[in-house]
Amino acid sequence: xxxxxxxxxxxxxxxxxRSLPYARYLQLATVHADGRPANRTVVFRGFxxxxxxxxxxxxxxxxxxxxxxxxxxxxxxxxxxxxxxxFRLSGKLTLVRMNCADESAVKARQRSWQELSDAARLxxxxxxxxxxxxxxxxxxxxxxxxxxLPHFCLLLLNxxxxxxxxxxxxxxxxxxxxxxxxxxxxxxDINP
Amino acid sequence: xxxxxxxxxxxxxxxxxRSLPYARYLQLATVHADGRPANRTVVFRGFxxxxxxxxxxxxxxxxxxxxxxxxxxxxxxxxxxxxxxxFRLSGKLTLVRMNCADESAVKARQRSWQELSDAARLxxxxxxxxxxxxxxxxxxxxxxxxxxLPHFCLLLLNxxxxxxxxxxxxxxxxxxxxxxxxxxxxxxDINP
Numbered sequence: 001x002x003x004x005x006x007x008x009x010x011x012x013x014x015x016x017x018r019s020l021p022y023a024r025y026l027q028l029a030t031v032h033a034d035g036r037p038a039n040r041t042v043v044f045r046g047f048x049x050x051x052x053x054x055x056x057x058x059x060x061x062x063x064x065x066x067x068x069x070x071x072x073x074x075x076x077x078x079x080x081x082x083x084x085x086x087f088r089l090s091g092k093l094t095l096v097r098m099n100c101a102d103e104s105a106v107k108a109r110q111r112s113w114q115e116l117s118d119a120a121r122l123x124x125x126x127x128x129x130x131x132x133x134x135x136x137x138x139x140x141x142x143x144x145x146x147x148x149l150p151h152f153c154l155l156l157l158n159x160x161x162x163x164x165x166x167x168x169x170x171x172x173x174x175x176x177x178x179x180x181x182x183x184x185x186x187x188x189d190i191n192p
Numbered sequence: 193x194x195x196x197x198x199x200x201x202x203x204x205x206x207x208x209x210r211s212l213p214y215a216r217y218l219q220l221a222t223v224h225a226d227g228r229p230a231n232r233t234v235v236f237r238g239f240x241x242x243x244x245x246x247x248x249x250x251x252x253x254x255x256x257x258x259x260x261x262x263x264x265x266x267x268x269x270x271x272x273x274x275x276x277x278x279f280r281l282s283g284k285l286t287l288v289r290m291n292c293a294d295e296s297a298v299k300a301r302q303r304s305w306q307e308l309s310d311a312a313r314l315x316x317x318x319x320x321x322x323x324x325x326x327x328x329x330x331x332x333x334x335x336x337x338x339x340x341l342p343h344f345c346l347l348l349l350n351x352x353x354x355x356x357x358x359x360x361x362x363x364x365x366x367x368x369x370x371x372x373x374x375x376x377x378x379x380x381d382i383n384p
Contacts, residue, residue: 022271022273025271027219027221027269027271028231029219029221029230029231029267029269031223031227035223035227036223036265037221037222037229037265037267037282038221038267038280038282039219039220039221039231039267039269039280040278040280041269041271073227073228074229075221075228075230075231077219077231077232077233079214079217079219079233081212081214086232086233088230088231090229126363126384127383129382129383129384130382131383132380132381132382132383133366133380133383134383137383138362138363170330171318171330188325189324189325190322190323190325191318191319191320191321191322191323191324191325191326192321
């Protein structure tokens with residue numbers, strides 16, 4: 001695997017915005033079974049090994065797990081405040097559940113669990129997300145730090161189209177990267 | 193019209209994050225004709241008169257104009273860094289084009305044009321967004337500040353479901369607001 005050509009400008013953006021913890025937050029859009037869009041903030045957890053797939057973590061009990069089973073397509077929108085640039089990353093999502101058949105994905109899921117803070121792991125033991133508030137559902141035992149809780153999922157985004165907009169500059173710069181069937185990345189400057 | 197109950201926490205978030213210009217940026221998800229999601233950053237331009245509809249501006253030549261004609265549903269995701277809270281606002285979009293039949297909407301479109309800065313108005317005279325880069329397409333004459341350019345659009349989001357998450361607090365607080373057929377807003381605390 002070679003690094004996709006959008007990895008370099010994305011790495012630069014992450015570096016130049018590293019003073020802001022929330023520069024690692026992005027918005028992930030998916031589609032409900034009824035065709036309506038959903039959109040929520042997720043935390044970027046780095047890239048999967050030697051791939052171009054972005055890692056996130058999620059709860060199998062959350063609405064997005066169901067949405068992804070129905071329609072794997074997603075677009076992530078990532079705005080970097082310090083450098084005033086935006087990446088839109090579109091591609092398919094893969095939800096790595098406890099019972100996933102892919103052994104290397106199962107291992108990646110375990111590593112992602114182990115890399116979480118104790119506080120982040122504890123949230124996976126909280127009451128069912130999105131259900132009516134259960135005040136007794138937030139005092140669980142601290143879960144094991146090695147073996148993930150059953151509903152902990154690793155979520156992977158494999159971008160096949162990336163739209164990079166730099167608001168600084170007059171006119172602004174905008175560049176499109178797309179992956180085509182011949183297994184190669186193409187790049188084109190487009191109008192902002 | 194009465195203010196929807198989520199307007200008060202949203203106004204508070206805007207006030208407490210007013211030191212950050214980008215706290216007025218949010219991510220708007222729509223759905224392509226092929227069923228894939230799209231997601232981009234937009235600038236909040238206030239509320240339409242005495243309604244609960246959020247105002248944005250866009251270009252009729254942009255992809256989202258076409259998406260909205262096909263599927264008006266949207267979810268906006270709005271993260272406030274200073275207060276660490278997120279609003280997810282779902283509802284239908286209305287695109288107010290030049291030839292809109294609704295007279296009050298046409299007037300609102302004109303006011304939105306007049307409220308833009310010269311620099312923002314100038315961008316609507318730039319070359320066709322998303323087309324291959326045209327280096328000669330970025331030196332237009334400054335457009336009239338009163339009469340909008342033909343492809344300038346006002347974009348309205350009328351939320352009917354709002355999911356407010358506060359990351360501060362242990363456990364976190366999450367509250368759902370939804371508008372029901374009986375013309376009223378309902379509120380429920382839910383698990384984060």
